[in-house]
Amino acid sequence: MLKVLEQVESVAYKLKLPQELSRxxxxxxxSNLKKCYSDDPLVVPLEGLQVDNKLHFVEEPVEIMDREVKQLRRSRVPIVKVRWNSRRGPEFTWEREDQxxxxxxxxxxxTAPSSSEKLNRR
Structure with missing residues (x-):
């Protein structure tokens, strides 16, 4: 849990951070701090969290959930529905399959069968 070490100025605070967040x-x-109203102490476990060189959370894809073909004016683009290991909970996005x-x-x-394959099985 993060603790306030000291009030540096009337508008700035120094926080005591764990060793994993030394960077x-x-x-x-x-203005960057927000009050947290919670009955339970808010604790975000640091195990399993990955941070890149710019200190952004690294979220990895877990699995492909579905496939479709998006019809554009002059082309068809295969897309896949991806489940990510987001720190906010389950998160899904549609991505271009080739990329x-x-x-x-x-x-x-x-991979998950496409929507049309699911329909053909019924």
Whole structure:
């Protein structure tokens, strides 16, 4: 849990951060801090969280949930519905299959059947 170490100025606070967040600047202007109204203590576990060099959370795709073909004016684009391991809970996005396959080929060993394949099975 983060604790306020000291009030640096009337508008800035220095926070005591755990060692895992040592790359994060620990002094914040009050406009960047938000009050948290909660009955339970708000604790975000740091295990399993990955942060890149720019201190952005790294969210990885977990699985491909569905496939479709998006019909544009002059072309058809295969897309896949992807489930991500988001820190906010389950999150899904639609991505272009060709671009996604290049970046995450391991997810295409077992893929979900397309919507049309599901209909044909019935």
């Amino acid at each position: 994060v600047h620990n002094t914040f202007h009050v 996604f396959r290049k970046k995450y080929p391991h997810l295409f060993t077992k």
